[in-house]
Amino acid sequence: MSLTVAIVGSGLLGRMLGVQLDRAGYSVSLFDRDQKDGRGSCSYVAAGMLAPTCELDSSEAEIGEMGQRSLRQWPRFLEKLPSKVFFQEQGSLVVAHRLDRGELSLLQGRVRGRIHDESLIRNVSGKELGELEPDLEDRFSEGLFFPREGQVDNRGLLQVLTETILSRGLEWISGVAVDQISPGEISFGGEKRRFDWVVDCRGLGAKTDIPELRGVRGELIRVSAPEVSIRRPVRILHPRYSIYLVPRPENVVVIGATSIESEDLSPISIQSTMELLSAAYAVHPGFAEARVLETIVGCRPSFPDHRPRMYYQQGLMRLNGLYRHGFLIAPWVVEMACHALKQGEPSAEARELGLVF
Amino acid sequence: MRVAVHRPFTIGEVELKSRLLLGTAQYPSPDVMVRAIEASRCEVITVSLRRQNAAGGGGEGFWDIIRGLGLHVLPNTAGCRTVQEAITVANMGRELFDTSWVKLELIGDDYTLQPDPIALIEATKVLAEDGFEVLPYMTEDLVVARRLVDAGCRVLMPWGAPIGSGQGILNPYALRTLRSRLPDMTLLVDAGLGRPSQAAEAMEMGFDGILLNSAVALAQDPVLMAKAFSRAIEAGRQGFEAGLIPSREMGVPSTPTLGTPFWQQQAAGKEEGS
Ligand SMILES: Cc1cc2nc3c(=O)[nH]c(=O)nc-3n(C[C@H](O)[C@H](O)[C@H](O)COP(=O)(O)OP(=O)(O)OC[C@H]3O[C@@H](n4cnc5c(N)ncnc54)[C@H](O)[C@@H]3O)c2cc1C
Numbered sequence: 026m027s028l029t030v031a032i033v034g035s036g037l038l039g040r041m042l043g044v045q046l047d048r049a050g051y052s053v054s055l056f057d058r059d060q061k062d063g064r065g066s067c068s069y070v071a072a073g074m075l076a077p078t079c080e081l082d083s084s085e086a087e088i089g090e091m092g093q094r095s096l097r098q099w100p101r102f103l104e105k106l107p108s109k110v111f112f113q114e115q116g117s118l119v120v121a122h123r124l125d126r127g128e129l130s131l132l133q134g135r136v137r138g139r140i141h142d143e144s145l146i147r148n149v150s151g152k153e154l155g156e157l158e159p160d161l162e163d164r165f166s167e168g169l170f171f172p173r174e175g176q177v178d179n180r181g182l183l184q185v186l187t188e189t190i191l192s193r194g195l196e197w198i199s200g201v202a203v204d205q206i207s208p209g210e211i212s213f214g215g216e217k218r219r220f221d222w223v224v225d226c227r228g229l230g231a232k233t234d235i236p237e238l239r240g241v242r243g244e245l246i247r248v249s250a251p252e253v254s255i256r257r258p259v260r261i262l263h264p265r266y267s268i269y270l271v272p273r274p275e276n277v278v279v280i281g282a283t284s285i286e287s288e289d290l291s292p293i294s295i296q297s298t299m300e301l302l303s304a305a306y307a308v309h310p311g312f313a314e315a316r317v318l319e320t321i322v323g324c325r326p327s328f329p330d331h332r333p334r335m336y337y338q339q340g341l342m343r344l345n346g347l348y349r350h351g352f353l354i355a356p357w358v359v360e361m362a363c364h365a366l367k368q369g370e371p372s373a374e375a376r377e378l379g380l381v382f
Numbered sequence: 383m384r385v386a387v388h389r390p391f392t393i394g395e396v397e398l399k400s401r402l403l404l405g406t407a408q409y410p411s412p413d414v415m416v417r418a419i420e421a422s423r424c425e426v427i428t429v430s431l432r433r434q435n436a437a438g439g440g441g442e443g444f445w446d447i448i449r450g451l452g453l454h455v456l457p458n459t460a461g462c463r464t465v466q467e468a469i470t471v472a473n474m475g476r477e478l479f480d481t482s483w484v485k486l487e488l489i490g491d492d493y494t495l496q497p498d499p500i501a502l503i504e505a506t507k508v509l510a511e512d513g514f515e516v517l518p519y520m521t522e523d524l525v526v527a528r529r530l531v532d533a534g535c536r537v538l539m540p541w542g543a544p545i546g547s548g549q550g551i552l553n554p555y556a557l558r559t560l561r562s563r564l565p566d567m568t569l570l571v572d573a574g575l576g577r578p579s580q581a582a583e584a585m586e587m588g589f590d591g592i593l594l595n596s597a598v599a600l601a602q603d604p605v606l607m608a609k610a611f612s613r614a615i616e617a618g619r620q621g622f623e624a625g626l627i628p629s630r631e632m633g634v635p636s637t638p639t640l641g642t643p644f645w646q647q648q649a650a651g652k653e654e655g656s
Pocket of ligand 1: 037039074281
């Protein structure tokens with residue numbers, strides 16, 4: 026008889042873990058208060074940037090390490106899925122207008138202070154920038170290139186994970202909130218069920234049990250920009266914000282994201298809209314005629330140190346606090362979770378990088 | 383007019399030991415922020431409310447961390463552009479943190495974030511009337527300063543340079559003028575400082591304290607930088623209290639120097655003077 030696992034919360038983390046545990050022979054049941062399209066999850070909102078080095082601008086070195094390890098795992102994970110998910114690893118660029126050039130050296134200083142491998146970041150001239158992104162030729166006099174970065178299409182991934190889970194015949198109860206979680210047991214809609222393991226992947230929904238969790242509001246705009254052809258994520262720096270443009274197939278560009286200390290999920294503000302759109306326009310005038318497809322708001326599940334955490338006890342594991350790094354570090358976090366369940370304790374690696382709380 | 387040297391540092395009725403006020407924005411994480419604040423030993427922290435949708439209970443998680451520090455909270459109106467907006471945010475701050483203090487920030491120019499002096503005076507009048515202890519973020523203009531004092535301010539916070547620019551004191555002459563013309567006011571330099579030495583410089587000029595944010599929050603090691611600023615501010619203050627010797631023009635000797643014939647000295651003096 027295989028061990029039974031209840032995964033509560035089927036956002037990015039819950040789905041990936043579900044698929045991996047199923048492959049490893051566990052009997053997996055997923056629970057989510059949301060529908061299977063995942064529209065209520067933070068994962069549905071994200072930009073899907075995989076920027077382990079650039080993120081070091083405001084994260085500790087361990088996040089970069091988790092990101093590097095995950096970046097190696099992504100292609101292998103995606104390969105095994107039944108349908109294709111847009112994934113790219115062609116590096117990312119950071120640019121700033123002449124007036125804001127100081128921001129480039131600030132970012133560079135902070136990032137270089139946290140890496141050992143110098144090949145992860147490269148200063149590029151305006152000309153080299155133009156070679157990497159012909160559309161940006163002559164627009165900036167310098168920039169930074171992060172060759173080992175990429176992106177994954179968050180929504181495409183959620184959708185393919187849904188297909189995978191359904192086709193493998195996993196139990197998946199959606200549209201019902203789980204109201205209590207304890208080792209080996211969950212209750213929902215007046216019903217109680219027992220499992221060998223319960224894994225809490227509820228993101229911000231776990232706040233009732235983990236009071237330290239807080240939401241950090243983020244706003245994004247998706248546009249259709251046929252006049253702009255950038256190939257890889259480009260981040261533009263400004264004294265007060267850093268905004269990235271993430272090109273997706275079929276001329277879609279994701280422009281994001283704000284970061285506001287708030288758990289408010291109301292629609293995007295005018296100020297944020299103006300900041301995001303004017304940043305995009307400042308990178309490329311072709312955005313003037315782009316069409317706004319959608320504005321989206323989500324709250325990143327965050328701990329005070331902005332690092333992910335695994336709480337581990339017999340019969341109950343909690344995975345949370347992916348903050349702005351969910352896609353960046355999910356493969357590694359999922360691997361650590363599988364390992365902990367299999368071995369009966371978290372690995373040394375998970376402890377070393379500070380995942381185990 | 384002389385600035386009283388050995389006097390306590392107070393905001394409102396509260397006497398403070400630390401002359402550093404620290405902002406709470408832009409840190410890599412709340413955890414780093416808390417450690418930086420603790421390392422700085424500051425007693426007052428400023429908090430920005432504008433975009434958090436505080437009215438809707440939006441920032442609770444973050445407010446809890448701020449409250450948990452047990453320090454004096456100085457809510458600020460960062461990001462406000464109109465008098466009405468600033469008044470609304472000030473009231474929000476009063477409710478959220480149970481304090482009458484407010485750092486009044488009213489932006490007149492979006493790129494430099496230069497304060498709008500006219501709106502500032504207007505909003506100060508309304509808020510002071512309503513019982514707020516208004517700490518206005520202002521340019522270094524003496525006349526604006528006087529008007530703010532008339533409107534009820536007991537603390538003024540001229541900028542050193544534009545917010546976040548890290549340029550240090552761009553107009554020492556004007557800041558010195560403010561200091562000597564308003565000897566009894568509590569004057570803080572707010573914004574524009576990038577280096578601990580610049581904070582020390584302001585303190586040596588007789589300013590009562592310093593308000594900082596970016597220089598600490600965006601440093602490679604915010605915790606260490608907080609400590610550095612805290613020490614520089616103490617050193618600058620002690621320098622001021624100890625009485626700085628005036629700097630001397632050593633190029634021209636004021637009295638004959640032994641060992642040099644007087645006719646050579648005269649010639650040198652003439653040359654210098656011509
Ligand atoms: C604007 C924005 C941009 C971002 N950009 C990036 C990026 O570029 N790169 C990157 O790596 N990361 C990015 N992120 C971060 C990333 O989205 C998150 O880290 C990640 O989605 C968190 O995944 P999760 O599975 O932990 O949580 P979620 O995706 O929120 O999933 C939690 C699930 O639990 C369910 N749930 C909650 N409570 C209950 C309950 N009581 N019962 C049943 N189910 C429940 C929810 O319905 C949800 O489906 C971004 C985030 C935002 C907001």
